[in-house]
Amino acid sequence: MIIRKISLAVSVFFSITVFAQNTANSEVKPEVKISYLDSVKNSFVKNDLAICVDSLWMNELTSLDIYDDLTKDIQTINKDVTVDQELPTELLKQRLQAMNEKSPFEIEYNQGLENIIKSFLKNRKKSFSRLMSLSEYYFPIFEDAFAKQNVPLEIKYLAVVESALNPKAVSRMGATGLWQFMYGTGKQYDLKIDSYIDERSDPLKATAAASEYMTRMFAIFGDWELVLASYNSGPGNVTKAIRRSGGKTKYWDIRNYLPKETQGYVPAFLATMYLFEYHKEHGIHPQRALIKNFETDTIRIKEKMSFKQIADLLDMPQSEIELLNPSYKLKIVPFYKDEQHFLRLPKDKIATFVNNEEKIYAYARYDSNIYKMPSRLAQKVTPKTKTKPVKVPEPVDLESYIVQKGDNLSSIAQKYDVSVTDIKVWNNLKSNSLVLGRALKIKPKDFVSKPSEIIKKPTETAVASAEISDKNEIEVEYIVKNGDNLGSIAKKFDITLSELKEWNNLTTNNLALGKVLIVSKKENTVAETTVVASNSVDSFKKKATTAKTVGQDYYVKKGDSLYSISKKYPGVTISDIKKWNGIKDEDIKPGMKLKING
Template structure:
């Protein structure tokens, strides 16, 4: 095991200054996905049950933690110190001998006076008082934890001072040879003492587990040497070097007698430990006033983590600085707490934040799932399956087909995925046809789209092109809607389903019906999945489509010898494309005896719908953007604003586009 040689000042902080709660993100100018994330985070946090216990925090402590200003200076200072160099300091040799004798009486270590130890103590008292004031504040957090681990293994509690020498009580300390953590374990030694190390976790930096491992190591070495001074020496240089020093010293087994035969850095290791113990025990006598830790170890607690979560997500949800999470959970290497099937990981938090976490655990994990669902993935399986099916369908098509080229002008809010779904092609095809390098739809550009059409169908398609053009609206089998002209204003907007949404709430939000939503999105039931994109037509367009609905009659045509789709289409005055759509035909081949469904429009019913439409419009008014009650009243002679309010039970003057007002007439 390679051990850091010198006491390094503690760069410590337990808690940072209070952080302002997450504010609402401005909607204007942001992308829909960012709006959704911010709104979802705020909606989660607004429902949190908060604990009334106040957190004691101080930003200066956090600066101490993240600052490495004294590390290099102290390392160089102690590395180059000469134990034989006299240091002038107001501490008499006799008084020092007396105090060392007092320490020896209550300690299992062999604490004896020697000039080198005196010089080191005086040097630190003269030059490093400020460093020890900061170290003693950090000790209030770590020492109770160390003492508990040492006591379990029946190891002297004074060993806790060794962590000051090893790492300056910095759990993230890493030596030049890779020794890591409070107790500076090397990789192989850490593995030997069951400290788990992988890409996410390094338990050498875990204060609890590393302290248990260090106590076990000390206990094992004591069974070999039977002397705690030699145990300390072996912790620094390894038991083999201590055994060599004993042999080279003629069998002597006292540290001070074999010290000259130990490695150079180990020669100053035990004196550094004893000097640290002395300064901690007699700091009052030397005017050292420790800084006070604002939050001590017993004011924190742990909670088991059931789903992988990042420090960033915890910081956003709990309003706790990431630096504070890093301090309290130093074993997590990449600021992520993973979840394994065979091992539980724990999160340490201040006591009040633990209460906040456990009171809202389900909501926190719901937000994590939402964040993970929004993460970009390399290639989704459903896209692969969809493209594969399209390739298979293309290969199975008859040879007598031709290609038609269509153009789609990209409008605001559209993306390649929505355009591809509209024309039943893949995103990869769109990019290939239009030489696009990214997945961004170029606003205002006309995209080229190729569609295959059967040769026998060409004439019929040309005759019926006005009815079929770009398939403005899908027709469901339960509710047939005519494909009469719908203006470009009917271009649908896309709505991403959020947590807590259902079809009813979405329909109310956009002033449409559930049936409309199901029809526009080819939905067989009312179930809707999170993050699904739904087509939403404007209220005016929805009304127009509903008013254009006509009754239809289904008849069955039995295919006889000599029939083909073009002949059947002409016979029933429909298009080949309609017959293919109604009967789910991918090609033009039909078998003799097959039964084809033909939908015939009832012109009488269509006239009745038109009459009802005229009547409905004379008795009601669909509110449009910019309308006001006074402007609407002027459209109907003899009707006043008061009449409209009375007939529609309106108390104020606010109108929303899409509202239908009753107009009873005069």
């Protein structure tokens, strides 16, 4: 009996299984549509090598805060002020002597140099950790260019002082790139500068130009410290300093006759060299290298392409393409007739690009045509979607924060959980530099605009909605759209400008796109138990009203307005009163007799 029950259970189980399989096989799977981009990528011939890049880390390394901090330090640092930092003077002298023995620079101890080294150690250890990571990519480029011109390889540290190894760095005077060339100097050394390209930001070409400059200046001064001084202040100022010093030709002898910034420039260069040489001894640990130069290669681009198109096709962060190709100003690789333009990419991405070149160019052409579609045509072919009204919070008082020693925008932003961009906008800052003791305006976190709260442009149909307020009134709201002003809105809803301002506490005539305005207030009556939300101004004007009070006269009192009078009679509008009394404007006077529903 037991065996018979087991057999029956097994047979039932297998029957259910077979039935389920047949049912699953009989189901028709819905067809999934994929985009043109996905179809192109699915057809790519792929190679096995893959490099994982963290885009957030990329943004961190390419930020300009280190450049701003170091630039400010070099311009304001006081070499005569002793810094309290643990570094025995005798030990420092020994290390500087060791550096001097293997360098063409005359590196000798002085109190000013010690103060700058200790200042960097005290305030910029984290910055140098990040800079050493970037140096693994840029220093091989510098060393290769300098070796060809017999320029000391130690001059690679000058790029740290000049730009904090940021090829996109731009000074207040307009100097640009790793080596901070001015426009005229860049043109003098055949660096191309136009709307699409700025080769002052190209690591290879700008370094070659810097190497040529150093060679020419050494032929004039015969001293590498003076070459560096001329790079900062110009050869003319160095020549004047030599004359004022009585003909002395060593940097340390003429330093006090040079411009103030240049007096700290060469010591800052030597201090940077020291920190790179002895970073382990001071507990400075380089952050992980993002990418190394020998892991990249270039390819000639045959058609105009954007960085976004390349990033989408090759599945890589756009920020990585920007880091490797900083000379393209608009994030576009242009195509000029009889000129060649190259794109630098990781080697595995180069392989993917070469193997699928025609497909990539075809997609770029297709994507560019979509992008260039006229806006009016795009509106016709794009389905209209209803936009949900979003109330924009009114401005609130800003908190104040006093800048303290060691602060930077990043640390302050982190403290208040806001972005650096927000702080710069609130305080009208054009750079990341901060002055000690400055009061910064900070918005509380709850009032910081999030990207998701940005109001999309309303469709042609205005959005009006009615709400019953706590004061037994019906309030009708209107969302400001493009082209609106207070006059047009008041006319549209048959109200006065003063009423519109009063209801919305407006002190000026300026309106923000997406702002929610109260455009009507009516007393709530028993007959108005249901309020209908309308999506157009026309239907709003046609909304049902209660029965009007019949055959009454009203004498205008002091302080009355057509709006206040209309509120006294449920269902009566301002236009009704105007019509019944032949009034063309808002001008009514005390004692005036008005007919109500005459």
